[in-house]
Amino acid sequence: MDCVTSTAVLSLLLGCVGVFSLFKLLRCLRMKARLQDAVVVITGATSGLGRECAKVFHAVGAKLVLCGRNREALGQLAKELAASRASEVQTHTPRMVTFDLADTGATVAAAAEILQCFGHVDVLINNAGVSYRGTILDTPxxxxxxxxxxxxxxxxxxxxxxxxxxxxxxxxxxxxxxSVQGKISVPFRSACESPPRWVRCLS
Ligand SMILES: NC(=O)c1ccc[n+]([C@@H]2O[C@H](COP(=O)([O-])OP(=O)(O)OC[C@H]3O[C@@H](n4cnc5c(N)ncnc54)[C@H](OP(=O)(O)O)[C@@H]3O)[C@@H](O)[C@H]2O)c1
Known part of the structure; x- marks a missing residue:
């Protein structure tokens, strides 16, 4: 390969990398712009995946409504989020709504409370859930x-x-x-398999 050809190939490669990086940057900025000030409701925000989701959405400037049964744990998370204001975007103080999802009346009442927090909801993340391990015979x-x-x-x-x-x-x-248990059966998880299957039907 002569010098002119290798320079052309190198320029082409660098050009492709540049266009790809620009595309990624624009996509990232677009995502942030969409979530900035968006009202995001997260159920099961007191631990695990819900807690981590809260950190990510808070950092991009979403208005959060954190849900769970444990008000103390929600308060602790809200404190942590407030302390992590290193983000370049304008962040918002999260609201908290506590209720038991297993209680339909309480859930419907909580929905009204959630709507009052910021006037509307842009994203609802149904994350809360319980798990159980046991054989079919032993599971009441x-x-x-x-x-x-x-x-x-x-x-x-x-x-x-x-x-x-x-x-x-x-x-x-x-x-x-x-859960993947909505698609495949996992030993000792019979109690947890029906909900994801039904959730898939609903989706
Ligand atoms: N982690 C896994 O390996 C895995 C695998 C498959 C599917 N998933 C699903 O992913 C989701 C999150 O899992 P995770 O591991 O992050 O869960 P996790 O750490 O156990 O947290 C569950 C959350 O759900 C809330 N919750 C439980 N019962 C509730 C009720 N009756 N009413 C209102 N909130 C309730 C809990 O908050 P309070 O206690 O404050 O109410 C808690 O914040 C769940 O839906 C789970 O089924 C997880």
Whole structure:
């Protein structure tokens, strides 16, 4: 390869890398712009995935409504988020709404409280859920019922209560955090398999 050809190939490669980097940067900026000031509701924000999601959405400037049953844990998370204001974007003080997803009445009442926090909801992340390990023979039906109430009927009730406001505004997203157990059977997880399958049907 002569000198002219290698310079052309190198320029082409650098050009491609430049265009790709620019594309990634623009995509990142667009995502941030969309989430800046967006009202994001996260159920199960007191631990695990929900807690981590809260940190990410807070950092890009979303207005958070943190949900769970444990008000103390939600308060602790809100404090941590407030202390992490290193972000370049304008961040917002999160609101907290506590309720038990297994209680339909409480969930519907909580939906009204959630709507009052910022006037509307842009993104609902149905993340809260419980897990149970046991054989079918050893798992009392009350456990199956409790898992179904929390992991399926709770998110359904919350979604149905918030959906009319989204439909009226002609915008909104509902995210379902489910499980691979909705697709494959896992030993000792019989109680946890029905909700994700039903969630998939609903989605
Ligand atoms: N981690 C995994 O390996 C895995 C695998 C498959 C699927 N998932 C699914 O991913 C989601 C998050 O999992 P994770 O591991 O992050 O969960 P996690 O750490 O156990 O947290 C569960 C969250 O759900 C909330 N919650 C539980 N019962 C509730 C109820 N009755 N009403 C309202 N909130 C309730 C809890 O908050 P309070 O205690 O404050 O109410 C907690 O914040 C769950 O839906 C889970 O089924 C997780």
């Amino acid at each position: 039906v009350d456990v199956d019922r409790r898992v179904m109430e929390t992991n399926y009927f709770g998110p359904v009730a919350l979604t149905k209560a918030l959906l009319p406001s989204m439909v009226q505004r002609r915008r909104g997203h509902v995210v379902a955090i489910s």
